[in-house]
Amino acid sequence: MPRVTVAAVQAAPEFLDRAATIDKVIALAEEAASRGARLVAFPEAFVPGYPDWVWRTRPWDDTASTLYARLLEQALVAASPACDALAEAARRLGIWLSVGATERDPAGSTLYNALLHFAPDGRLAGRHRKLMPSGGERLVWGAGDGSGLTTIDTGFGRLGGLICWENYMPLARSALYAQGIDIYLAPTWDNSDVWIPTLRHIAREGRTYVIGVTACLRATDLPEDLPGRAALYGGAEDWLSRGNSAIISPAGDIIAGPLAGEEGIVCAEIDAEVARASRQQLDVVGHYSRSDMLRLTVDATARAAVTFRRDDAEPPARPSAGSAAPSREAAPVPGQPASRHAGKR
């Protein structure tokens, strides 16, 4: 298995501007690829920006509602021109591209905190929706199902991840360990001192590389016309997130980063064979498990609130008006049956 370079991109989004943020993702992915990265990871909800206001507004005041409406409008729809642009960038650069996004179904009004994995062949190879938002996040994001708890074989290791405080869900982590995860992504907004120890613990527990990736922005990075900006945000000293991106070895050692207080690309060389060999010492889903007495069952089915049964099979839906690239439009989103799309249109 080849040793490869992986990159965690710590950056500021173009806040609540999907198109401009995607342009920035592509430009930074190009830069990371030019430095040899075969996997480039972006922070939690990077497109179109983490809804930081949930921690600053009263839950239902007018500013919060207005900002929510803008987030809904600027959210990413899987299988849409915006999503295709990311997929095309992955294909053109020949990289695995993992991007955190606020995402919704084509006809849906509920937003999800999703981690999307684009393959070097331009496929959307994986999508995980955060299972449990934290605190104020619960007012803007729904909860995903178990269908996104997957790992993907990249050819240089099995890739997967959990989002922010999902990383404190021992059973969700176990589901990924059981699928042989070698490269564990942990996009987050958590800036606390304890976050890095958590990344190190997960690396040791799963004997996996861990890539923590965090946004970096301050109030002056927000657009002037952001509703409620003057009331909610200050100046250059008002950090929304300082960042703490880091890459950890399967032994729990920090091998790159943590980077804080500035944008940058954190790179490290990884070797999945090292992770796998280190499981001689500890394999929590193998020789260090007790399946005779501790047994976990995971419901990994995709669950729609409404399932349609029809007499006539419909052609696959066109997920988004004006989408070009018909061949990819018809492709199902990973973990989501094509029929679910069909039913919704």
Place this chain on the structure above:
Amino acid sequence: MTTLRIAAVQASYVLMDRDAAIGQVAALTAAAAARGAQLIVFPEVFVPGTPIWIDTQPIWTGDEDWFALLAENAVVIPSPASERLAAIAAEHQVWLVVGVQEREPHGSTIYNTVLYFSPLGELAGRHRKLVPTGSERTVWGIGDGSTLQVIDTGLARIGGLICWENYMPLARFHLYAQGVQVWLAPTLASGDGWIATMRHIARENRMFVIGVNPVLHEDQVPAGFPGRDRLIPAGYTEDNGPWLEEGNSVVVAPSGTVLAGPVRQREETLIADLGLQDVAVARRHLDPVGHYNRPDIFRLQVNTSPQPAVIESGTIASTSKLNGDSDEYQTSHEHPHS
């Protein structure tokens, strides 16, 4: 607001000398109790110490005398040794938690066990390590799910796991689900990576975590110890340093913040006052078995039955029993665990 004063005792022992180690427990418990500690925690296999030879020599190579010493000095329950530990707890009216190498009265297998004694001198809990690590598998057997309990002390709900068991997410989850508030992690694990784990676990279940290690310098192994030159080969200390056990004891708050320690390369009893209300308050942010769980997706099944080697029965099982006529089971009983 309930406050619990705890003591994490980082100490050395006389290797493979059960009575001397229990003497250490008595003296150090008295000292910690005098400082007001209500819960006093000793390291993994403190009685009678770490079977160092499993890492200093190839497996099963010239270790006969050492294993004989271990079997002789292991703690049987009940026995005068376990009763002496219970009496120490009762004398000082403290919760006393001690790691021991344990065996059945007539058994030859050694278990890595943590014993919980109440202030009344009762054995309130016993946990046998579920999976030994690497070379440990050549000296210790494995426990079963009957010893994974959280204990309500009246002051706090306490429980925990031993050393690398702390890396078993499912075992942790089972204890979290029992409402553990103060987590005890007796261990031999050294280094910063272990401290990261202690901090992570505290934050994962928003509880207090007490990591407690022994400390042992090569000079503390008695000159007359059988095969001492082979037990601690010169090359071994050149590679690993003179500390056979370096220590790493630490106390962590539910936020993941370190309250005391880590302390290394010296004996020290860490004292901390734990404000138990902090646990409930912190769990409004994160409760991995409550509002931050997804029981619709994840279902953990735990077999908490004792798993004895033999289940005795008054009659030989017949086909009628297999068909569900269970009268013949009336005379059945399981071997008690000890």
